[in-house]
Amino acid sequence: MGENARSTDDASSFDVTDEGVDSVYEAIFREMDDAVFIVEVGRTGDGYKFTFGQNNTAHQEQTGLSEDAMRGQTPREFLGDEQGAAVAANYRRCVERGETIEYEEWLDFPGGTSCWQTKLTPITEDGRVTRIVGVARDITEQKEQEREHQRTHRRFQTVLETMSAAVFLKDADGRYLLMNQACRDLLDVDDDSVGMTDRDLFPQESAERARADDQRVLNSGEQIEIEETIPTSAGESVRLTRKSPVYDDEGEIVAVCGVSTDITEQKERERTLQQLKDRLELAVEGAQLGIWDWDMTTDEVEFNEQWARMLGHSADEIEPRLEEWERRVHPDDLEPVEDALSEHIAGETAYYDTEHRMRTASGEWKWIRDVGKVVERDGEGEPVRAVGIHLDVDDQKRRERELERTRALIERTQESASIGWWEFDLLDGSLTWSDEVYRIHEVPMDESVELEDAIEFYHPADRETIEAAFDRLIEEGESYDLELRVVRESGQTRWVRAIGDPQFDDSGDVVGALGLFQDITERKEYEVALESTREELRKIIDLVPDLVFAKNRDGEYLLANKATAEAYGKTPEEVEGRSEADIIPNVDDSAEFRQDDLEVIESGEPRLIGEEMLTTADGETRILQTTKIPYKVSETGEDAVLGYARDVTELKEYERTLEQQRDSLTLLNQVVRHDIRNQLMVVESYTELLVDSLPDDQSRTYARTVIEAAKQATEITETAKDVTDVLLQVGSDRSPVNLRDELSDQIERVRADQDRARVSVDGDIPDVTVLADDLLESVFRNLLTNAVVHNNEDVAEIAVSARVDGDCVRVSIADNGPGIEDKHKEQIFQEGEKGLESGGTGVGLYLVKTLVDKYGGDVWVEDNEPTGSVFVVELPLAD
Known part of the structure; x- marks a missing residue:
C-alpha cells in the first residue's frame, strides 16, 4: 500500500487526478512488451482461491486468450490440473511471502507452449494481499538456444572423446x-x-x-x-x-x-607405394606399356610418353582428349571396341579388354591390346575415372595370323591328303587320335579308342605285321613306316600308310610313340591302274612296227620295244638295261648313233635324221628315218633321249623309181612341147597357104577344119605342159602375183588367137596381188579358151569382171554358149570329164580346179542369163 500510495502521491505531484492516474497506468499496462496479468486473491476456509482478472495485449498474443476468456478462470481451469497446481503453488508462495518472487516455467497455451520468466508482485490492502500482478517475459527462444547449446556441447564432447x-x-x-x-x-x-x-x-x-x-x-x-x-x-x-x-x-x-x-x-604406405610406383615405372618402361588416365566427366585423357611413342608420335603431339584415341582406332574395330567399353562401364565385365588396330604416324595400322578399368564412381554410381594400358601386340598378331594360316594350311593339307596323327602314352596306356584318324576309321570323334581296338581295325592279313612293328618300337625303340590295309566301321577296306616313332624320356627309355596315319587308297588304286596302263602301253609299243627306244647319257637302253630288240636279234628284256655298244651288230653304227644321242641331250632340242643306216642281226642294211627328242627320266631326273625310227628302205626304193619316172615324164613333156608342137605349126601354116588356092568352098571348109584342129592340138600341148608342170611341182609355195597383169594378158591372147571370140571387160580389173604362182595364167587361159571352144554360137560373147570381196578377189568369166546342166556342174572339174558335145580332153577344167585349190581358193560354175555359163574363181589376197 505504501508503494501504491507513493505511486498515487507521485501522480498527484504532477497534478494528475486519480482518474488521470488510472488512465496512465492503464495505458502502460496495455502497451508493455512483456505479458502482464492480474490475479485476484480470495480466501477459502483452508487456503486461497486465485482467479484471473485482466491481461494485457502481449499476454493475450502469447497465450492466445482474450481478457474475457481468462477472467474468472482459476489456474486449474485455465491450464489443467498439473500445470494449474504448479502455477497456484507459485501464487501461494508469493502471497505467503508477501514479496516479489521470480521463477521460470513452461506453460501450454492455446497459442502454443512457451517458456516464461515470470515475476509475481503482491498487492496488499489493509494488510492483506488481494491481488497479484504478474509480469512474464517469453524466453522460449533463449531456452531453446540453451538447450541446443547443451546438446551441441554434449555432441562435441562425445566427438572429441571418440x-x-x-x-x-x-x-x-x-x-x-x-x-x-x-x-x-x-x-x-x-x-x-x-x-x-x-x-x-x-x-x-x-x-x-x-x-x-x-x-x-x-x-x-x-x-x-x-x-x-x-x-x-x-x-x-x-x-x-x-x-x-x-x-x-x-x-x-x-x-x-x-x-x-x-x-x-x-x-609407410606412401613409402611402399613409391617403391611400387618406381618399380611400376621401370616395368612400364621395360615392357613398353602405354598408360592412359581418363577423366570421364570432362573426356580429358592423360597419355604417357610410351603411349604416344607406340604410335610413332611424341607426347606433345597428342592432345589430352578422348577424341585423340577415337580418331586413331580402325573404323572396322571402333564399334566392337565401344561395345566392350560400354559393357564394362555398365558393370557387365570386370575389365575393359580388347584388341584393335590403331593408325600410326606413318599411316599404317598397328594392333594394340587395350586393357582398362573404371576406378572411381560418384555417389550415384556414374563412372568418374578410368585408367588402363596399351600393349603393342602387332608382332604377336602377325605371328598369330601367320600361325593361324599355317595351322589352317596344315589342317587343309592333312584333310586333303588324308593325313592324321596319333600318340600313345606307354605310362598310362592312353591312345590319342587326331580328327583325321577318326575320319579315316569312320569312328565318331567323341568315342575313346584303346590300343587293342586300333590294332583290330587292321586287315586280318596285315594285323600280324603291325603288331610286330609296334612291339619292336616299344621294346627296341625302332621306328616303322608301313603300307597296310584297315577295315572301316562300315566294312570298307582302305589302304593306309602307318608311321610310328618312339618317344624317349631323359633316361633314354621308351615312354610312348608318336606317328602319322594317311589314307593312301587312291594312290594305291592309281598305282595299280598305272601298272596296268604301263603294261597296256608296253603291249602297244611292242605292236608298233617302228623302232621305239629310250637311252640315257651313257647309252644304256631304258626302253626298247619289240621291233628294236628284233633288229638286234634279241628280246626287249635282253636289250633294256644294257649299253647299245654291247648289243648292236655293227659297232660302227653305234658310234654314229651315240653322237646323235649326245647332241640331242646337250642341245635340249629334238632332231630329225632323214636317213641313217642300221645293220641288223641278219646282216641286212636297213635305212631308218629317225626322230630323237630330249627328255628327263621321271624317277631320277636324269637326261635321256627318246627315239622313234621308221624303216624307210622300201620307201627309198620307191622314191628312186619315182624319180626315174619323173625324169622320163620331163623328157616326154619336152618332146611333146617341142617336136609335136612344131609339126602342128607346120600343118597349120601350110594349110593356111592352101586355103586360097582350093577350087571350091567345100575344099576350103575342109582346110579351115584342119587349121582349127591344128590350133586345138596346139592348145592341148599347152595344157599338157601345164599339167606336167603341176605334177612335177614339189611343195606348194605361193607368192604374191598381180591379178590385173595375169588376167589382162590372157584376155588379149584370146582376142588375138580366137577370131570368132568377142571379149569384153565389165569395169576395171582391181590392181591387187593374190597368193599364187607362175601357173595362175593357165587358170584364166583355160577358162577363156573353154568359153570359146565349147560355144555353139557364131560369135562367142565373153564378159569378164572382177571385184574385191573382203580378204579375197572374185573373177567371173561369162559366155553365151549352151550352158551346163546342174547335174554336170560338179563333175566337169573332175579328171577326164568333158562338156556336152565337147571334143576336148576334159583335162583343162580339172587343171583349173587343181591349181585354184592349191592357191587356197575356190572355183564353181553358175548359169548366165539368158543362156550360157559363168565360171567364178575366188582367190585369197596377199597381205
Missing part, C-alpha cells in the same frame, strides 16, 4: 587447457592433464620445437600444418599436426588449438 585424432588446447603460456582421450592416450597421461606443458611430456628438444610452433601461430594468427615425429611409450609416431589460433570476444589470440593425426601407416 576422435582417433589427438585434440588439445593450450593457452598463450603453453599450458594445456584440454586434451581428448586420444591425446591423453598418445601422451600417456591421466585425466588430470590441465596445467601441464610440453616440457612435462617431451624431451627438451621436442618440447622446444613444439613451443616454437605454438609461438608462430600466436604471433602470425595463421594456421600451420607440420609433420612431426613424436616419441611415445609404444615407439615413435609420425603425426600430421594442424595448429590454429583461438580468439576471445575482443579478437585477441588467447590459445592454440591443435589436431594431430597419426600418419605412421600412411607414411
Whole structure:
C-alpha cells in the first residue's frame, strides 16, 4: 500500500487526478512488451482461491486468450490440473511471502507452449494481499538456444572423446587447457592433464620445437600444418599436426588449438607405394606399356610418353582428349571396341579388354591390346575415372595370323591328303587320335579308342605285321613306316600308310610313340591302274612296227620295244638295261648313233635324221628315218633321249623309181612341147597357104577344119605342159602375183588367137596381188579358151569382171554358149570329164580346179542369163 500510495502521491505531484492516474497506468499496462496479468486473491476456509482478472495485449498474443476468456478462470481451469497446481503453488508462495518472487516455467497455451520468466508482485490492502500482478517475459527462444547449446556441447564432447585424432588446447603460456582421450592416450597421461606443458611430456628438444610452433601461430594468427615425429611409450609416431589460433570476444589470440593425426601407416604406405610406383615405372618402361588416365566427366585423357611413342608420335603431339584415341582406332574395330567399353562401364565385365588396330604416324595400322578399368564412381554410381594400358601386340598378331594360316594350311593339307596323327602314352596306356584318324576309321570323334581296338581295325592279313612293328618300337625303340590295309566301321577296306616313332624320356627309355596315319587308297588304286596302263602301253609299243627306244647319257637302253630288240636279234628284256655298244651288230653304227644321242641331250632340242643306216642281226642294211627328242627320266631326273625310227628302205626304193619316172615324164613333156608342137605349126601354116588356092568352098571348109584342129592340138600341148608342170611341182609355195597383169594378158591372147571370140571387160580389173604362182595364167587361159571352144554360137560373147570381196578377189568369166546342166556342174572339174558335145580332153577344167585349190581358193560354175555359163574363181589376197 505504501508503494501504491507513493505511486498515487507521485501522480498527484504532477497534478494528475486519480482518474488521470488510472488512465496512465492503464495505458502502460496495455502497451508493455512483456505479458502482464492480474490475479485476484480470495480466501477459502483452508487456503486461497486465485482467479484471473485482466491481461494485457502481449499476454493475450502469447497465450492466445482474450481478457474475457481468462477472467474468472482459476489456474486449474485455465491450464489443467498439473500445470494449474504448479502455477497456484507459485501464487501461494508469493502471497505467503508477501514479496516479489521470480521463477521460470513452461506453460501450454492455446497459442502454443512457451517458456516464461515470470515475476509475481503482491498487492496488499489493509494488510492483506488481494491481488497479484504478474509480469512474464517469453524466453522460449533463449531456452531453446540453451538447450541446443547443451546438446551441441554434449555432441562435441562425445566427438572429441571418440576422435582417433589427438585434440588439445593450450593457452598463450603453453599450458594445456584440454586434451581428448586420444591425446591423453598418445601422451600417456591421466585425466588430470590441465596445467601441464610440453616440457612435462617431451624431451627438451621436442618440447622446444613444439613451443616454437605454438609461438608462430600466436604471433602470425595463421594456421600451420607440420609433420612431426613424436616419441611415445609404444615407439615413435609420425603425426600430421594442424595448429590454429583461438580468439576471445575482443579478437585477441588467447590459445592454440591443435589436431594431430597419426600418419605412421600412411607414411609407410606412401613409402611402399613409391617403391611400387618406381618399380611400376621401370616395368612400364621395360615392357613398353602405354598408360592412359581418363577423366570421364570432362573426356580429358592423360597419355604417357610410351603411349604416344607406340604410335610413332611424341607426347606433345597428342592432345589430352578422348577424341585423340577415337580418331586413331580402325573404323572396322571402333564399334566392337565401344561395345566392350560400354559393357564394362555398365558393370557387365570386370575389365575393359580388347584388341584393335590403331593408325600410326606413318599411316599404317598397328594392333594394340587395350586393357582398362573404371576406378572411381560418384555417389550415384556414374563412372568418374578410368585408367588402363596399351600393349603393342602387332608382332604377336602377325605371328598369330601367320600361325593361324599355317595351322589352317596344315589342317587343309592333312584333310586333303588324308593325313592324321596319333600318340600313345606307354605310362598310362592312353591312345590319342587326331580328327583325321577318326575320319579315316569312320569312328565318331567323341568315342575313346584303346590300343587293342586300333590294332583290330587292321586287315586280318596285315594285323600280324603291325603288331610286330609296334612291339619292336616299344621294346627296341625302332621306328616303322608301313603300307597296310584297315577295315572301316562300315566294312570298307582302305589302304593306309602307318608311321610310328618312339618317344624317349631323359633316361633314354621308351615312354610312348608318336606317328602319322594317311589314307593312301587312291594312290594305291592309281598305282595299280598305272601298272596296268604301263603294261597296256608296253603291249602297244611292242605292236608298233617302228623302232621305239629310250637311252640315257651313257647309252644304256631304258626302253626298247619289240621291233628294236628284233633288229638286234634279241628280246626287249635282253636289250633294256644294257649299253647299245654291247648289243648292236655293227659297232660302227653305234658310234654314229651315240653322237646323235649326245647332241640331242646337250642341245635340249629334238632332231630329225632323214636317213641313217642300221645293220641288223641278219646282216641286212636297213635305212631308218629317225626322230630323237630330249627328255628327263621321271624317277631320277636324269637326261635321256627318246627315239622313234621308221624303216624307210622300201620307201627309198620307191622314191628312186619315182624319180626315174619323173625324169622320163620331163623328157616326154619336152618332146611333146617341142617336136609335136612344131609339126602342128607346120600343118597349120601350110594349110593356111592352101586355103586360097582350093577350087571350091567345100575344099576350103575342109582346110579351115584342119587349121582349127591344128590350133586345138596346139592348145592341148599347152595344157599338157601345164599339167606336167603341176605334177612335177614339189611343195606348194605361193607368192604374191598381180591379178590385173595375169588376167589382162590372157584376155588379149584370146582376142588375138580366137577370131570368132568377142571379149569384153565389165569395169576395171582391181590392181591387187593374190597368193599364187607362175601357173595362175593357165587358170584364166583355160577358162577363156573353154568359153570359146565349147560355144555353139557364131560369135562367142565373153564378159569378164572382177571385184574385191573382203580378204579375197572374185573373177567371173561369162559366155553365151549352151550352158551346163546342174547335174554336170560338179563333175566337169573332175579328171577326164568333158562338156556336152565337147571334143576336148576334159583335162583343162580339172587343171583349173587343181591349181585354184592349191592357191587356197575356190572355183564353181553358175548359169548366165539368158543362156550360157559363168565360171567364178575366188582367190585369197596377199597381205
